[in-house]
Amino acid sequence: MINFEEELKKFHPSLEIDQAEEAIYNQDLTDMADLLVNIIRESQEEEQ
Amino acid sequence: MRCYQCGAELSEKDFCTNCGADVVIYKKIMHMSNRFYNEGLAKANVRDLSGAIVNLREALKFNKNHIEARNLLGLVYFEMGETVAALSEWVISKNIRPQKNIADDYINDIQSNPAQQEMLDQTTRKYNQALAYCNQDSNDLAVIQLKKVVSTYPRFLKAQQLLALLYIQSEEWEKARRVLNRCLRIDVNNTMTLRYIKEVDRMLEGDEAAAKKKKSANPNSYTYQSGNETIIQPRPTREAFLGPNTLLNIVIGIVIGIAVCMFLIVPARVQSAKSDLNDELKQISENADQKTAQITELEQQVSTLQDQNDKMNDQLNSYYGEGGALQTVDALLSTVTLYIEDKQDLTAVSDGLYAIDKDYVENEATDSYKELYHAIMDQVGSDIATQCFDTGVSLKNQGDYTSAIDKLEKAWYFDNTDPEILYNLAAVYQSAGNMDKANELYNELVSSFPDSEFATMAERNIANANTVSVPQSGEDEETNTEDNVVSD
Numbered sequence: 001m002i003n004f005e006e007e008l009k010k011f012h013p014s015l016e017i018d019q020a021e022e023a024i025y026n027q028d029l030t031d032m033a034d035l036l037v038n039i040i041r042e043s044q045e046e047e048q
Numbered sequence: 049m050r051c052y053q054c055g056a057e058l059s060e061k062d063f064c065t066n067c068g069a070d071v072v073i074y075k076k077i078m079h080m081s082n083r084f085y086n087e088g089l090a091k092a093n094v095r096d097l098s099g100a101i102v103n104l105r106e107a108l109k110f111n112k113n114h115i116e117a118r119n120l121l122g123l124v125y126f127e128m129g130e131t132v133a134a135l136s137e138w139v140i141s142k143n144i145r146p147q148k149n150i151a152d153d154y155i156n157d158i159q160s161n162p163a164q165q166e167m168l169d170q171t172t173r174k175y176n177q178a179l180a181y182c183n184q185d186s187n188d189l190a191v192i193q194l195k196k197v198v199s200t201y202p203r204f205l206k207a208q209q210l211l212a213l214l215y216i217q218s219e220e221w222e223k224a225r226r227v228l229n230r231c232l233r234i235d236v237n238n239t240m241t242l243r244y245i246k247e248v249d250r251m252l253e254g255d256e257a258a259a260k261k262k263k264s265a266n267p268n269s270y271t272y273q274s275g276n277e278t279i280i281q282p283r284p285t286r287e288a289f290l291g292p293n294t295l296l297n298i299v300i301g302i303v304i305g306i307a308v309c310m311f312l313i314v315p316a317r318v319q320s321a322k323s324d325l326n327d328e329l330k331q332i333s334e335n336a337d338q339k340t341a342q343i344t345e346l347e348q349q350v351s352t353l354q355d356q357n358d359k360m361n362d363q364l365n366s367y368y369g370e371g372g373a374l375q376t377v378d379a380l381l382s383t384v385t386l387y388i389e390d391k392q393d394l395t396a397v398s399d400g401l402y403a404i405d406k407d408y409v410e411n412e413a414t415d416s417y418k419e420l421y422h423a424i425m426d427q428v429g430s431d432i433a434t435q436c437f438d439t440g441v442s443l444k445n446q447g448d449y450t451s452a453i454d455k456l457e458k459a460w461y462f463d464n465t466d467p468e469i470l471y472n473l474a475a476v477y478q479s480a481g482n483m484d485k486a487n488e489l490y491n492e493l494v495s496s497f498p499d500s501e502f503a504t505m506a507e508r509n510i511a512n513a514n515t516v517s518v519p520q521s522g523e524d525e526e527t528n529t530e531d532n533v534v535s536d
Contacts, residue, residue, distance in 0.1 A: 002213075002244065004213065011209075014172045024139055029140070031110060033078075036074055040070075
């Protein structure tokens with residue numbers, strides 16, 4: 001049985017056009033490659 | 049694939065041939081990214097958009113610089129109606145690779161059409177408003193708003209799903225199912241859509257089972273669907289027609305029906321027909337009155353026009369008819385022409401001038417006409433008068449009074465300043481036995497020329513005429529008048 005209140009919580013307001021710039025700036029673009037490079041760099045620093 | 053440390057192109061080796069960096073894990077990460085991209089692309093091809101989003105996001109988590117994955121993710125967002133999310137992905141993609149990037153075309157397509165951009169923005173706002181209505185328990189308003197959204201932008205999946213949820217909440221299962229079908233056409237494998245469908249189908253199956261059960265429980269009625277409504281209609285039974293009082297009831301019903309027709313419907317119809325007839329007669333009468341008024345008006349116009357026509361004819365006759373202005377002018381002009389041609393032939397000139405009415409000349413003729421008339425009269429008037437006078441006296445002496453009167457009248461016409469002519473004219477009238485005319489001319493002579501010797505003679509003749517009212521004999525009268533004639 002579907003719970004209306006619970007289902008409603010899954011819907012979020014859509015971003016409007018004037019909010020696009022803020023959304024782009026706030027997006028976390030860190031990927032696995034970045035993490036790998038950081039890990040390798042830190043390990044090299046520790047070795048030194 | 050390039051080295052994360054130096055940027056050199058990597059080979060099939062597990063290390064960078066340029067800087068010697070270990071690239072085993074890095075290569076695996078890149079491969080994972082490509083694998084998720086391929087899966088996402090495959091799902092997008094079969095319109096499993098939500099599945100494609102998951103895979104493409106995973107691909108970008110492994111490699112944020114995967115331009116194809118990012119662009120495809122933007123397309124999938126756009127297909128689901130998430131315009132801002134799509135634009136975000138394309139802007140980031142363009143930022144990563146400014147040149148030779150298809151995202152540039154996608155952004156331009158949206159930005160070059162302000163109307164579409166405005167529509168997308170309005171749709172998003174209405175969806176957010178509808179969501180706010182839901183949170184305020186104003187579900188009816190939310191449904192209205194969402195209907196507008198999905199009618200203008202049918203691919204907006206979230207709006208369709210929210211509308212379906214509201215229909216489910218209000219237990220409008222058929223409507224919810226139709227909306228969910230539309231959701232499936234946008235995204236075939238959306239978990240939320242499938243879950244709602246499952247719930248709706250379960251409820252619909254329950255309704256159908258209940259309906260069947262109800263149908264079997266009541267064999268005397270049958271049920272059918274008309275639009276969204278379920279119609280239950282009783283079945284006709286043979287017993288209803290075979291009852292003992294059925295025939296009697298039918299006869300009574302027919303009799304009652306006929307009575308109702310006779311006493312209620314027929315009088316009403318007759319009254320209605322009469323009313324229609326009266327209205328028609330009234331209309332015809334009004335039309336007839338209007339026609340009569342028009343005829344009267346037209347007759348008045350005809351009469352007025354006839355009067356105008358008569359006046360115009362009279363006026364035309366006064367110009368062109370007998371004695372009209374045109375004829376008079378022609379007569380004067382002909383006379384002048386004759387005079388110019390032969391100045392010695394006064395007879396013809398005198399006849400022409402004598403035909404002209406002096407009253408017309410004095411009262412109606414134009415100034416130029418008067419001028420011409422008086423000019424010719426000055427030239428020939430006295431000569432003609434003298435000639436006519438002499439001839440008239442001569443004729444009088446010969447006893448031809450009628451001709452003498454004509455000549456003397458003519459002489460008086462051409463020279464009405466000479467009392468002798470008038471006296472002789474009166475005397476000829478007296479000799480001819482027209483004493484009334486003679487007295488009239490004598491009196492005119494006395495009044496017009498009182499100092500003249502002819503006035504004294506005229507008075508004497510008048511007195512004699514009064515004394516001898518009836519002449520004794522024609523001889524005496526002739527003697528008397530002959531004595532009175534004076535000639536040069």
